[in-house]
Amino acid sequence: MGRSAARGASIAVRRPFDEVRTERLLMRRWRDADREAYAAMNADPQVMRYFPATMSQADSDAHVDRIEELFDRVGVGLWALEVSQTGKFIGFTGLNPVPEYVPGAEGFEIGWRLAAHAWHQGYATEAATAALHVGFSGAGLDRIWSFTSVLNTPSAAVMRRIGMSQHGFFEHPRIEPGHPLRRHVLYRKDR
Numbered sequence: 001m002g003r004s005a006a007r008g009a010s011i012a013v014r015r016p017f018d019e020v021r022t023e024r025l026l027m028r029r030w031r032d033a034d035r036e037a038y039a040a041m042n043a044d045p046q047v048m049r050y051f052p053a054t055m056s057q058a059d060s061d062a063h064v065d066r067i068e069e070l071f072d073r074v075g076v077g078l079w080a081l082e083v084s085q086t087g088k089f090i091g092f093t094g095l096n097p098v099p100e101y102v103p104g105a106e107g108f109e110i111g112w113r114l115a116a117h118a119w120h121q122g123y124a125t126e127a128a129t130a131a132l133h134v135g136f137s138g139a140g141l142d143r144i145w146s147f148t149s150v151l152n153t154p155s156a157a158v159m160r161r162i163g164m165s166q167h168g169f170f171e172h173p174r175i176e177p178g179h180p181l182r183r184h185v186l187y188r189k190d191r
């Protein structure tokens with residue numbers, strides 16, 4: 001059993017869920033070979049359009065380190081996505097503790113970030129459907145959250161496609177007042 005340090009508690013999940021297979025994807029733990037392609041994604045202004053800034057290689061690598069540390073500790077996380085047929089890394093989808101700055105939400109959120117070449121093929125929805133299943137049926141979570149800038153309509157569309165319901169709005173406290181990305185929409189789904 002792993003125990004999360006997420007706010008609100010003590011979510012215990014059975015481990016490990018190192019690999020999840022979907023129709024077209026392998027969702028897996030990260031490899032060092034993913035880091036270059038992940039850094040390229042995080043440096044792409046198109047991919048990071050709804051984030052305050054692109055990420056440096058060092059920040060991108062540090063994110064991979066944090067993701068892997070969570071898998072070690074909790075048994076689930078943001079899986080690296082590989083297209084089964086080609087072996088190509090295309091980004092991540094998975095579960096992550098809700099940050100403490102999201103009002104009213106606790107436990108785990110679901111999230112995704114794909115390289116632009118992998119958009120519009122249903123990969124995020126396919127991986128997110130599997131991640132929800134692992135969260136509810138494997139890890140025993142009762143509720144899963146998701147949130148994004150109100151401008152990020154592609155991300156909210158994934159939330160709706162996997163059956164999440166809108167649950168209000170909040171102002172992101174780490175984005176300055178007046179910034180167009182500050183207003184966020186919150187979604188959730190119960191088991």
Ligand SMILES: CC(C)(COP(=O)(O)OP(=O)(O)OC[C@H]1O[C@@H](n2cnc3c(N)ncnc32)[C@H](O)[C@@H]1OP(=O)(O)O)[C@@H](O)C(=O)NCCC(=O)NCCS
Binds near residue numbers: 124125158
């Ligand atoms: C958010 C993000 C993952 C959404 O990607 P997406 O390609 O719109 O979503 P999906 O992978 O689920 O693909 C759905 C699209 O594929 C199409 N599609 C094609 N083949 C499909 C298939 N076999 N099954 C399902 N959908 C398919 C759908 O019709 C839909 O089309 P649309 O893009 O014209 O609406 C992507 O925009 C992204 O990575 N953005 C940058 C990072 C980001 O903002 N992350 C979220 C932060 S909160």
